[in-house]
Amino acid sequence: xxxxxxxxxxxxxxxxxxxxxxxxxxxxxxxxxxxxxxxxxxxxxxxxxxxxxxxxxxxxxxxxxxxxxxxxxxxxxxxxxxxxxxxxxxxxxxxxxxxxxxxxxxxxxxxxxxxxxxxxxxxxxxxxxxxxxxxxxxxxxxxxxxxxxxxxxxxxxxxxxxxxxxxxxxxxxxxxxxxxxxxxxxxxxxxxxxxxxxxxxxxxxxxxxxxxxxxxxxxxxxxxxxxxxxxxxxxxxxxxxxxxxxxxxxxxxxxxxxxxxxxxxxxxxxxxxxxxxxxxxxxxxxxxxxxxxxxxxxxxxxxxxxxxxxxxxxxxxxxxxxxxxxxxxxxxxxxxxxxxxx
Amino acid sequence: xxxxxxxxxxxxxxxxxxxxxxxxxxxxxxxxxxxxxxxxxxxxxxxxxxxxxxxxxxxxxxxxxxxxxxxxxxxxxxxxxxxxxxxxxxxxxxxxxxxxxxxxxxxxxxxxxxxxxxxxxxxxxxxxxxxxxxxxxxxxxxxxxxxxxxxxxxxxxxxxxxxxxxxxxxxxxxxxxxxxxxxxxxxxxxxxxxxxxxxxxxxxxxxxxxxxxxxxxxxxxxxxxxxxxxxxxxxxxxxxxxxxxxx
Numbered sequence: 001x002x003x004x005x006x007x008x009x010x011x012x013x014x015x016x017x018x019x020x021x022x023x024x025x026x027x028x029x030x031x032x033x034x035x036x037x038x039x040x041x042x043x044x045x046x047x048x049x050x051x052x053x054x055x056x057x058x059x060x061x062x063x064x065x066x067x068x069x070x071x072x073x074x075x076x077x078x079x080x081x082x083x084x085x086x087x088x089x090x091x092x093x094x095x096x097x098x099x100x101x102x103x104x105x106x107x108x109x110x111x112x113x114x115x116x117x118x119x120x121x122x123x124x125x126x127x128x129x130x131x132x133x134x135x136x137x138x139x140x141x142x143x144x145x146x147x148x149x150x151x152x153x154x155x156x157x158x159x160x161x162x163x164x165x166x167x168x169x170x171x172x173x174x175x176x177x178x179x180x181x182x183x184x185x186x187x188x189x190x191x192x193x194x195x196x197x198x199x200x201x202x203x204x205x206x207x208x209x210x211x212x213x214x215x216x217x218x219x220x221x222x223x224x225x226x227x228x229x230x231x232x233x234x235x236x237x238x239x240x241x242x243x244x245x246x247x248x249x250x251x252x253x254x255x256x257x258x259x260x261x262x263x264x265x266x267x268x269x270x271x272x273x274x275x276x277x278x279x280x281x282x283x284x285x286x287x288x289x290x291x292x293x294x295x296x297x298x299x300x301x302x303x304x305x306x307x308x309x310x311x312x313x314x315x316x317x318x319x320x321x322x323x324x325x326x327x328x329x330x331x332x333x334x335x336x337x338x339x340x341x342x
Numbered sequence: 343x344x345x346x347x348x349x350x351x352x353x354x355x356x357x358x359x360x361x362x363x364x365x366x367x368x369x370x371x372x373x374x375x376x377x378x379x380x381x382x383x384x385x386x387x388x389x390x391x392x393x394x395x396x397x398x399x400x401x402x403x404x405x406x407x408x409x410x411x412x413x414x415x416x417x418x419x420x421x422x423x424x425x426x427x428x429x430x431x432x433x434x435x436x437x438x439x440x441x442x443x444x445x446x447x448x449x450x451x452x453x454x455x456x457x458x459x460x461x462x463x464x465x466x467x468x469x470x471x472x473x474x475x476x477x478x479x480x481x482x483x484x485x486x487x488x489x490x491x492x493x494x495x496x497x498x499x500x501x502x503x504x505x506x507x508x509x510x511x512x513x514x515x516x517x518x519x520x521x522x523x524x525x526x527x528x529x530x531x532x533x534x535x536x537x538x539x540x541x542x543x544x545x546x547x548x549x550x551x552x553x554x555x556x557x558x559x560x561x562x563x564x565x566x567x568x569x570x571x572x573x574x575x576x577x578x579x580x581x582x583x584x585x586x587x588x589x
Contacts, residue, residue: 082412217442217450224432224443230394231430236418236447236492 006189008306014195014264015278016302017202021257022279023286023294024209025250030288031226032246033139034147038154040254041276042161043127047255048267049165051123052174054106057113061168063106063126067099069133074099102129116179123259124252131251132244134161139247140240158273165269173268176259198260205256206295209249222246254279274317278305281324287331297327344404344421344495344527345370351400351410353383353390360386361551363400368496373518373528375538375559377568378548384531385427387548388498392424393417404496419447421495425502429485433474437465440473440484444491458487461517479510486517497521498529503537515541539563 022040029037050062074095078088105122112118138153145153183192213219225232225242233239257275258267265271282301286293301320308319346368353361360383368374378384389395391402393414402410409417417423432440441458442450459466462483468476473484482502489497499518503511519541522528532538539545539559547555547568555568562568 217446220435220439220443221446223435227432227434228430230426231432232443233394233414234392234418234424234426234430235443235488236415237443238413238415 003188004310006187008310009303010186010189010191010195011309012303012306013299014198014302015305016282016298017199018257018261018275019279019282019301020202020295020298021205021253022276023283023298024206024291025253026279026283027286027288027291027294028209028222028246028253029250030283032222033135033143033150033243035139035150035154036147036288037250038151038276039134039158039161040250040279041272041274042158042165043131043251043254043272044258044261044275045165045267045269045272046130046161047123047127047258048176048262048271049169049174049258049269050126050255051119051259051262052176052267053169054109054119054122055114055116055176056174057110059110060106060122060126062130063102063122066126066129066133067102069137070095070099070102070129073133073136098129102126120259124255127255128248128252131247131249134251135243135247136240139243143239143243162269162273165272169269171269173266174262175266176262178263192264194260194263201256201260205253209253218245278320281320281327284324284327284331287335344368345406346496346527346529347401347403348391349401349403351387351390351402352398353386353395354398355386355395359398359551361390364551364553366546366553368527368529371522371525371527372544373522373530373542375530375532375542375545376548377532377535377538377545377562380533381550382548383551384533384548385500386551388424388426388500388529388531391417391498392422394424418492421493422498423489423492423494423496424498425485425489425500427500427504429481431473431481431484431488434472436470437473437476437484438469440488441465441491444488445493448491448493450491454491454493458490461490461520462487479506479513482506482510482514483517486514490521494526496527496529498531500531501533502530503532503534511537535568536563 022044025043026037026040029035029040046062050060053060074091077091077095083091102125105118105125109115109118109122134157138157139150142149142153178192178194179197180193183190184196213223221232221237222242222245224235225237225239229239232242254276258272261275278301279298282297283294285297285300301323304323305316305320309316312319348364348366351361351364352359364387366376376384376387386395390397391409393412393416397410400410401408404420404422409420409422432443435443438455441455445451445454448454464480465483465487468480473481476484486499486502502514502518506514515537518528518530522541530538530542539562542559544558545556545562546553547562555562555565557565
């Protein structure tokens, strides 16, 4: 009995670590751009599938698409009026370097199939860059719109990315080998190394995000944009760059969760949405703005999922999604929407 | 040294035009004040120059280069910096982070921070405190300090005296005077005409989006139309100041 309990707790924490990355992605994107990103789970899918491609030595189509998109926006930026020669030169060089990194990581992964780190790098670079493209393509043109419009836009993005994943990778699930095979007995419970790897990576990513936001001027600028957009603009912080950066972080974190999770559940075009929604349930506990509360939320969601999977396995998702109702009621009681400072 | 020439400026929100074909000049090193009652369009004028509310027509030329239609961060990059009426601080971030963010473009070097702490010693004492916990006067000092971190060539202040105790107003005015003596070009928007004219070289009077009067501070102070319309409020200020000294 105790063994089962501990096993479920370990499983729940692993789930929680994955949803934690999702919840942070949602919060970074929402606070900086006010987009409640329904499409968040698609970055999980794309991260996992492009990782699977790269690991098996196939050149990732996603990287090529992203490079083309970056090139298109670079052309638009260079064509903008009122730029001095040095500003134009700087844009050309920085974009060229960026495109080169996207292509080079994909090419190297292609050249050295089976290299875990290269595949991770190629997948993260491509997906994070895709995040910036999605921001510029779908959010920036309507950045003054109401949150409900931005939410509907993200539903559209979800549909396009979902379809894109099917077109590129097909409907067949791909099995992905874990970083390290096997596992270890922690007391009476056997935990796979992949589960430990998921928890450790998730923790490191969260600490890195924390240090970035607190210790660097760019991270503080991101926080500032979240707190007060007008104030940030008056400080000379470009809202567009802050938005792109938040989408890059959000997409990159979600892709990381996807490629970490893929060995446990196989990578397939349909994996993202449920993970994204569970991350959303957890983030909702903190109103999609509070990081610490969201971390409590991810543990709650992860544990609820593993226990309900054990008790009523057919309804595990239903139970988790139902949690959003008490969470929203609680949220409303603790901090009614009219007290929000927007 | 920057030279600002605004001509034929139109600014508005939605269907409403607030500023209509407005002309205004600021010479290098000058402190120019824009006076007017509530709703005259003073803040809209500054928001229009700053690109927060993009102008519909007209030009805003700084040293001959038209800035109309640029985004706020592009104006900051060209040395035009606004201290907004609502201050727009980052309430849950510490004072020092607020200041450092003001210097986002320049990388917030330590000597810039030291200079601000020299101008406003109280901010140095409060450096670790969250901006939202400061008093109104300290917040205004922080707003000015944050703007100076951007190393402006043209500083625009929107009603820095509003809602502040007279002693704090004196403190802010002292700093404005010091910045002017260092050669900074300044636009000071005020409702409190006597206060503004006491530090300004020249002034414009704005009424429902149009300039109705302009002249040197001495001329404006002596103008009966101005004293009738705007100096009434300043009497209250003097009374309030006396009150503080009595206390």
